[in-house]
Amino acid sequence: MNQTQRRRVTFFLPLLAACVADSRWPRIETQQWPAPMQDVPGAFESSSLQGVVLNEPGFEEVLVLRYGDPVQVRPAGETASYPLPFHDKEVQLKAGSLVLCSPGGKVEILWAGGTSIVFSGRTTGLVGSPSRGEPTFAFVELESAILDLRYGDQVRLLGGALISAEVGPLALERLNSNIMRIENQSKADARIMFREADVHLGPGEEIHLPLLSAGGDPWTGAFDDGSTSDAIPLNWEGDAHVFGEAGGVRVVPGGDNEFRGLGLRMQLDAGESFLLHGYTAAGRAAPAPEGWNEPGAPVKPDVDVVPEPELESEVWVPVDTAPSGGEQASAGGGA
Template sequence: MNSSPVRALSWTLPLMALLAGCYVSTQRHPGPMVATVDPLPPGTTTQYPAGPEEVLVLRIADPVRVRRPGQAADFPLYFYKKQARMNAGSWVFCGAGGRAEIILGGDASVRFLGYGSGVVGSPSRDEPMFFLHEVETAVVHFPELGQQVRLPGGAILAGVRGPFVIEREHDDILRVRNRSKSVGRLAYMDEQFQLSPGDVIDLPILDGSTAPREEDPGFQTQTGVDRQISFRGDVTLIPNGKGVRISATGENEVLGHGLRLRLEKGQEIWVDDFVTAAVAVAPDPVVPLPVVLDTNEGESADSEDAQDNSGSEDNK
């Protein structure tokens, strides 16, 4: 009689523990995060749609990952599968110490040396052939017909063949080197730069976009040696020396050197051609002075040697 309560308790405790497991979570504290937005935003899955162009991505050194257009997950390229064919709109990620090359066709290619990421563009949609988002060092080869590459920040680099080297010199400085035999063109905000073979230019990476600005038909443009200023409204531009004086006589707007200015009536500013560099003059060659041997010193030395020899013979 006394064993029945004990037996009932032995069956009740496991049953209670089993029922409690249906309501108790074994997840460690804190629990999993709950999405505040449902469904989640598409992110970059719709930013770069798939295009008809096809490229070949080669993994040279780990780590390299790729993502197909329209997908939210990427996959790595392992040592036993070092290449993948991707369509326009695909992402390419290269980790620190990794190396990857994207062969775009027509002798065009983009090579990542170190950390970097980018998206394959679709020239059939009037896009650049490649979008560089993050870069440590990248080497770009253009096709013979010429194409464009979008740099981090939005600037557009165009050229024929290559190579053009893009380096992240600092957190906010991007360096572009022209190592090709042809002239490259760089569109940065409202400036157009020509990169001759061997030229190097440093571009600031601003918080806003550095993409080329479309020309407004309402603006007039004054172009100098290294100056391009656009203006509209009641404003007068007077070139003077190595700059221009801008005087406002009413409502106006002035664009130039990456600045957008609105002057009040009666205000004046001076814009200096700070990008104009003086032509370096080669110094005159240094002509070495002729070397003249002093014969008197040689004769005196010979006479002293002769006297020493004669003195030594007399001593003997």
């Protein structure tokens, strides 16, 4: 074997070894820019939104636009997601679909009414169906997002809180594992329902919401008097009635009860009540019925109680031991 043949064998031996070892040397990627997307296992946990948004096609449709890679979508009714490549950057989806954005990606979701949600980074969410009683959109994971909402839209934030507004934009940002920042960049108020709190965020204002292990879903017992959208921040167990009074709302229990809210936890006995000041909706609430605070009828015992006989009281008559005036006179005459 001459020197030229030895050089050829020496050159091809590493290539042959690479093919046998399944190395990446002999492979050629035709897509140079952007790089192919990689799956992100475990980025979406469906159990966190179980019962909130169904994985079934709804009536509403959205348009998903991919601005930066990687972005994946899972159509409603499907069990697996697929990436949006650079040559097919938009897709129409029905309510119930999943949109997943990984670090470095950016995506926008458009609704027919003008609603828009743009998010980037590690952010995931589900398109809801308001016709089924679901929120317009529900976040599962959040890094950064911009909401441009319209009247009637309601978005479920990370942790379960609900936000609604008639205009946008509203900026969302997850500061750390326990805090989420919300900034109202619009010219109108935004409403946030977090547990028992009903917060109205004015233009230019921002709020930091804690991400609690117990969740931030609005309490189902946080009640409203039915006249306005201003909710009373209370949660209760048992029966309760709300009546309007001058300057506030009076809450009257109807039996066994426990009230929680505003940092308090209390139980009221029969005939007791409490007044909440500062609620404008109280003026249109039903007036309190007459006699609500009057004592009820005495409770009849289960066993007949025989009253004890009363003892006759002894009458004590004071006795005057001093001599009368006549006796004193006769005694003086005898002397």
